[in-house]
Amino acid sequence: MITKAIIPVAGWGTRRLPITKIIEKSMLPVGNRPLVDYSVQELIKAGVKDIYMVIGNAEPCQVREFYRDNLALNQYLVERGKEDKLGLAKTLPDDVKVHYTVQNPSGKYGTAVPIAMVVEEYKIDEPVLVFMGDDFIWNPSGESAAEALIKASGGSDAAILGVEIPKEEVEKYGVLSAEEGRLVGVVEKPKPEEAPSNLINVSKYIMTPELLKKIVKYVNENDFGPLDQEYMVTDPIDEFIKEGGVMKVAPTTGEYLDGGSVEGWLHANNVVCG
Numbered sequence: 646m647i648t649k650a651i652i653p654v655a656g657w658g659t660r661r662l663p664i665t666k667i668i669e670k671s672m673l674p675v676g677n678r679p680l681v682d683y684s685v686q687e688l689i690k691a692g693v694k695d696i697y698m699v700i701g702n703a704e705p706c707q708v709r710e711f712y713r714d715n716l717a718l719n720q721y722l723v724e725r726g727k728e729d730k731l732g733l734a735k736t737l738p739d740d741v742k743v744h745y746t747v748q749n750p751s752g753k754y755g756t757a758v759p760i761a762m763v764v765e766e767y768k769i770d771e772p773v774l775v776f777m778g779d780d781f782i783w784n785p786s787g788e789s790a791a792e793a794l795i796k797a798s799g800g801s802d803a804a805i806l807g808v809e810i811p812k813e814e815v816e817k818y819g820v821l822s823a824e825e826g827r828l829v830g831v832v833e834k835p836k837p838e839e840a841p842s843n844l845i846n847v848s849k850y851i852m853t854p855e856l857l858k859k860i861v862k863y864v865n866e867n868d869f870g871p872l873d874q875e876y877m878v879t880d881p882i883d884e885f886i887k888e889g890g891v892m893k894v895a896p897t898t899g900e901y902l903d904g905g906s907v908e909g910w911l912h913a914n915n916v917v918c919g
Contacts, residue, residue: 647772647795647851648694653759654681654708654778655701655748660905671778672707673904676917679711680904682736683781688774689741691791696743697767698778699759701750708778712736712743753864755875756848761864764857772798773857775850780909782808782849783916784899794851797826797895803885804851804893807844808901812837818845819879821894828892831879844894846879847901856885856892 658670665673671681685696700706715734722730737743746762760775774791782790790806798804805828807821815837822829822841831846832839852860859881869876886892902913 646692646800647774648692649697649769649771650688650693650695650774650776651697651699651760651763652681652684652776652778653699653748653756655699655750655759656779657701657750658779658905661907661910669701669703669707670904672711673779673910675902675904675910675913679708680781680910680913681708681778682711683783684776684778685712685737687781687789687791688776689738691774691789691795693774693791694741696741697746697763698743699746699748699762702747706745709743709745753869753876754871755877757860757864757876757878757881760852760857760878761861764861769857770854772801772803772851772853775848775852777848779905780847780901780903782806782847782897782899783902783913784897787898790849790895790897790899793895793897794849797893798851799893801853802851802891802893803853803856804895805882806847806849807842807894807896808847808899809843809896810845810901812840812843815840815843815845820845823894826894828882828886828894830883830886844896845901848878850878853890855890856882859885 654671658665661670672679698708700708718734746766748759794804794806816834819831819833820835820840821844822832832841863881864876903909904913
């Protein structure tokens, strides 16, 4: 059983300025909940007990405050006879713990960096789920993304979530190439007629200890300049596969909702609240 998950939420959210000057991107509201909480609650339902959040160094950290008990609020609710609201104010079950790692925004940048930081800091040597903090899969009446990944992994293999979209839209995404349910590679922004599938990569994974070690090695042994290239997690994934590692593809029937753009965030609210 997978009981650990990593969620990077340290980005500045520059595409959403000026609102992200005062509200962290992962905390932008979709309905009555922040973006990141859709993934957090889904992971908890899938059996995760330890969540490793990679946060920025700005204070106060809104993500940390959201997942901390607010004793003053709880007291207010009790005093005003609103005990029925206490459950809504409690954002984590007692048996789930959130751990925080601070990422310096002026340091190394890219999707591989926060994963490597958590693995090294907490010496993680077991399979983990990895979800980004500013998007989620909406599938309230079906299988969640976490459940789909766990099923595909079979309890031992790495796995990557594939979201099906219309073929004519694949040019904006990394597209999964698979054979017999195994990932062969990720083709970045192919033309529709050249795309290997209509399954896109939305950065939701199960990563095995072997793959995690490759990610740490990739980040530590490369010294890309700030204007050269990002430390993309797909690079060590490609190496892992080429060396014989198995990463299963987990398709989902859910809808991918992304809060990174104004249009995506408005659409997410319309879907969730509609």
